[in-house]
Amino acid sequence: MTKKPNIVLIYTGGTIGMVKDFETNSLRAFNFDNLLIRIPEIKQLECNITTHSFDCPIDSSNMSPEYWLQIAAVIEENYDKADGFVVLHGSDTMSYTASALSFMLENLSKPVIFTGSQLPIGDLRTDAKENLITAIQVASLQENGVPQIQEVCLYFEYKLYRANRTTKINAEHFEAFISLNYPELAESGVHLKVFKNNLLPANKASFYVHKQMCTDIAVLKLYPGITKTVVQAVLNTPNIKGVILETYGAGNAPTLPWFSELLARAMKKGVYVVNVTQCIGGSVIMGQYETSTHLQEIGLVSGKDITFEAAVTKMMYLLSKNLTEKEFEKQFETAIKGELTANFA
Numbered sequence: 551m552t553k554k555p556n557i558v559l560i561y562t563g564g565t566i567g568m569v570k571d572f573e574t575n576s577l578r579a580f581n582f583d584n585l586l587i588r589i590p591e592i593k594q595l596e597c598n599i600t601t602h603s604f605d606c607p608i609d610s611s612n613m614s615p616e617y618w619l620q621i622a623a624v625i626e627e628n629y630d631k632a633d634g635f636v637v638l639h640g641s642d643t644m645s646y647t648a649s650a651l652s653f654m655l656e657n658l659s660k661p662v663i664f665t666g667s668q669l670p671i672g673d674l675r676t677d678a679k680e681n682l683i684t685a686i687q688v689a690s691l692q693e694n695g696v697p698q699i700q701e702v703c704l705y706f707e708y709k710l711y712r713a714n715r716t717t718k719i720n721a722e723h724f725e726a727f728i729s730l731n732y733p734e735l736a737e738s739g740v741h742l743k744v745f746k747n748n749l750l751p752a753n754k755a756s757f758y759v760h761k762q763m764c765t766d767i768a769v770l771k772l773y774p775g776i777t778k779t780v781v782q783a784v785l786n787t788p789n790i791k792g793v794i795l796e797t798y799g800a801g802n803a804p805t806l807p808w809f810s811e812l813l814a815r816a817m818k819k820g821v822y823v824v825n826v827t828q829c830i831g832g833s834v835i836m837g838q839y840e841t842s843t844h845l846q847e848i849g850l851v852s853g854k855d856i857t858f859e860a861a862v863t864k865m866m867y868l869l870s871k872n873l874t875e876k877e878f879e880k881q882f883e884t885a886i887k888g889e890l891t892a893n894f895a
């Protein structure tokens with residue numbers, strides 16, 4: 551007889567476990583026991599579940615790298631005895647946390663599945679039950695006693711995605727996430743179909759948690775009419791080590807001399823500037839247009855087809871490693887956890 555997989559369920563907060571505060575009429579995080587009582591079906595699943603809850607569950611708008619570490623710590627403590635992990639998280643910043651964890655959990659060889667819901671578990675029309683139950687089933691998938699999925703994923707509304715490829719695009723629809731630059735890893739219909747060719751390869755090296763994330767970063771989102779004062783203010787932020795420049799289309803930006811000069815000056819001072827497109831699909835291709843050749847000449851790092859969420863968290867991760875300039879650039883432009891397509895076509 552094959553043994554039942556051991557799944558660790560980590561509850562951080564989010565709509566899934568929220569209740570209405572009738573005084574203020576707004577939703578607030580509630581305790582975990584309430585959540586489990588509302589899904590008795592969990593007991594029928596073919597796995598053993600142990601649970602961990604944040605002492606004070608949070609709305610994910612309050613997420614921060616300190617909380618990322620708390621999630622990573624629960625995974626680390628339970629890594630040897632668990633076969634898979636499910637993290638319940640608010641959908642608002644789920645792609646950020648899940649992307650961060652994809653970098654922090656080194657040599658992961660077990661599934662870590664993030665999920666949540668658009669409606670609380672107590673709501674009659676809730677999407678929470680399906681999301682939670684299927685996420686647990688996905689985390690339990692094994693082949694010859696080995697976890698089938700060995701990466702950080704996000705499960706929402708019948709689809710399993712590579713977490714660091716996702717973005718929240720809808721606050722209304724149950725289908726809240728999208729992964730435009732990478733196909734789904736699995737789909738839940740009458741059967742649970744795993745698309746094996748899309749999974750990251752199995753990992754043999756030993757697991758550990760990378761515990762530092764450098765938050766000395768800034769984001770500069772371009773818009774027509776952006777002023778020199780704004781660009782200057784962002785690039786001169788005290789102690790800044792990296793900037794994500796959110797450009798147009800295939801990585802394009804104004805060709806105004808003052809703009810290029812400010813970027814070049816910041817980079818000379820040792821600030822890394824990464825070019826990430828504002829588009830949710832497609833890739834930065836510096837040099838494709840005249841409006842990006844100047845960025846290439848200055849030496850911006852290409853974010854290629856990385857999501858904004860993965861770019862922010864990858865930058866925090868790489869900056870904490872004190873890499874040489876060359877190494878930083880090389881690692882940013884390489885898929886280290888499947889977060890970008892090296893040769894986008």
Ligand code: ASP
Nearest residue numbers: 564565609610640641642
């Ligand atoms: N505000 C909630 C959160 O992110 C939304 C959700 O869970 O869907 O925590």
